[in-house]
Amino acid sequence: MLGIINIIKYKKLPLVFIILSSILYLIFAYDLARTDTLKLLLLYVGLFVFAYLVIKSSGFYFRILVFASVLFRFLFLFAIPNLSQDFYRFIWDGQMILSGLNPYLSTPDYQMELGALTNFPNQLELYHGMGSLSASNYTNYPPLNQLCFVIANLFPGHSILNSIVGMRILIIGADLGTLYFGKKLLEKLNIPSNRIFWYILNPFIIIELTGNLHFEGVMVFFFVWSLYLLHCRKWIISAIILACSISIKLIPLMFLPLFFKWFKKENGKLNLKKLIKFYLVVGGTLILFFIPFFSMEFITNYSKTIGLWFGNFEFNGSIYYLAREIGYAITGYNEIAIITKIFPLISLSIILYFSFFRATHTITELATSMLLALSCYLFLSTTVHPWYLTTLIILSIFTAYRYALIWSVVIILSYFAYADIDYTENLWVLALEYLIVFSVFIWEVVLKKKIIF
Template identity: 75%
Template sequence: MELGLGNIFKYKKLALLYLFISSVLYLSFAYDLVRTDFLKLLLLYLGLFVCAIQFIKSTGYYFRVLVLASIIFRLLFLFAIPNLSQDFYRFIWDGQMILSGINPYLTTPDFQMELGTLTNFPNQSELHEGMGALSASNFTNYPPLNQLCFAIANLFPGQSILSSIIGLRVLIISADIGTLYFGKKLLERLKLPSNSIFWYILNPFIIIELTGNLHFEGVMVFFLVWSLYLLHSSKWKLAAFLFACSISVKLIPLMFLPLFLKWFKTENKKIDFKKLISFYVIILMTVVLLFVPFFSFEFISNYSKTVGLWFGNFEFNASIYYLARSIGYAITGFNEIEMITKILPSISFIVILYFSFFKANNSITKLATSMLLVLSCYLFLSTTVHPWYLTTLIVLSVFTNYKYALVWSVIIILSYFAYANIDYAENLWVIALEYLIVFLVFIWEVVLKKKISF
């Protein structure tokens, strides 16, 4: 007979202790931490990982207790101002732009401020100052469904920045609960341990970067996992719609589209091109329709330039790119970013084609594995790898035998060492240590152990 929560905590006092310690650490993280204090940040972060692992084990993987804990930890952040990222100021700004009847894709915050403050735009000056010069001087790069979330968050009762933050946080927490629900159901369908979903849901990285710092990768992941669940249930049309929703929150799932090439196979192992094309058409039409309310030729120009800017002009926490940059400096004496950012994406494209044409992605486990490896290679070759970019890797790893993404979610905290410096300069030795660990685990799992065979 299943024990109630009270009895579980009675007989699992150690679990209750770890729940209490984790709660104290999360409260300290949320309300008593500045990102320039790297030592405190590091100790809190590592302490939370130790407690998370011990808590999960001490409960005996008891589902109801783990669900309760995952909700409690997130609610602890409810009234906190994000302390590791200032992106939320831009989120709130874009949402207020929409509610003010202004297309956020057609004007920059700097230009809007030059026009003067609007009477129906709460906290306009504070938001502009808070987002920083880089964000304020560029057009928004967030897709339409993400923009809708920003607008909805600003409808939360109240006219303060905190009320909008609470609105954003409620949406992200709701998405995480949805990922928990469909992730568990999908794991059960795949006959995999359903409690594996908690290595995502109770991962301190996920709680801090999504609920804490308000990054919407969690909403993207929710639609992605829901889509994969429906795809496994042979409801491919609705799965295509939800996959399009995932793209319309963040563009990253676009790179997964070629991987579906061998999903729609008939009994005689031939590709059902009618279903395949229909699948892609539904995705394309859904994405287009979601962009329609913002459409104009100026929008196309602004959005494409901004996306290209973010993916090709900035440098942070890179690995292979930094090595290529060093070689470029040694040969020419200059930063050859323009040339390098043409070569590395080409390699990523070749990797995607390889996994699309030469891997049998005809099951969710194989498909998730290909998605995981493709995205990993993309991040290894990127010029910019912000911590929250790992969110998709972590959820995909739940459905595979590869766990290097979980290791990376611990080590990624080293990237925040840059904020301990006044000029936010990165220490390349620290970055090297991060990627040395990540690449060693990656090579061990993917190349040496060969856990997955296609």
């Protein structure tokens, strides 16, 4: 009780900023349409300003920042996501499993053609809510993510809101886990542990994960936990937890080659035996997760869907959009089929470069290589949805780079596409977004020479 009184007495300013932030979050959660771009932009920028003021005015006082982190997330608890409709598909997949069906073997379109299921609550509403693009494709969410969908649907009641609350609690719990292991890892690395709040209190993270129900937050929880265990030299458990992260979202798969130089003997030479065991544990754990859904049809559908999402869709691209325009100028056609064959090879080459020619003997060096490799991958991608930045932001906490934090601010410009009835992107708006991002990236990586390529 005395501690609370002291906080109110001596920390009045951060409490004022927390109250003001709470008001903006409530408006964002319950009174915002994504088509209202001016209101969206003002709320988003305002939340970043107040987040900065909360952190700075508190003097990084741990209890206040944890309180704010939890409060802001629970303000979204009963809100319907307003920037993304993916949650309808999440609930659909969970209900498919609870109905005894394999979600990887049929599309929602096909399932609806078969007729409504008696043990499938809200089937019609979920189908229409997810949109035609999602309904016409097989699911691309890995097995452990599917388990999250199932758990969310087990919350009492059969309404869509009940499932939303269930998913939200899982994501909030994961964020608190990231806070716990992130703080412990920063302390182990002799880096100020308060850095973790640039992730935990980042309005982008709160809105995109807790607000819009993207499970990158759960992936990040397992990923940070894995890095912590790796630093503690508990590499077998670390490999299992890393596989859990991959089984939520596939992004950490691209980091596997970067562990090549981590396993060193005392004489500095590569411990190939331990490295192979690490990869085998990761691979074996992943296989165990996929076994309940395994069939040849599953392999066909899943690989087709992954290829489709990464090679056929376009949203918020940067270098890819430049290459696309060059293709239009030369041939008069969108050369996406050619570009999406070349750019992945470039991304792979960059990852292999960092794997074999950059030092990754410490978590900081490893996180730096992961950050830069993933950044290059996103710069070359055809599709960069806002929530894809989640991994970049958590990695930046363990490095000397801050461009990912800047990107988390300006990524809101990508939502301007929803102001148009046909979801047409304004290339001038995207040019502004990436002008800022690339300027900071070049300044930090090249001009300040924090890393030598």
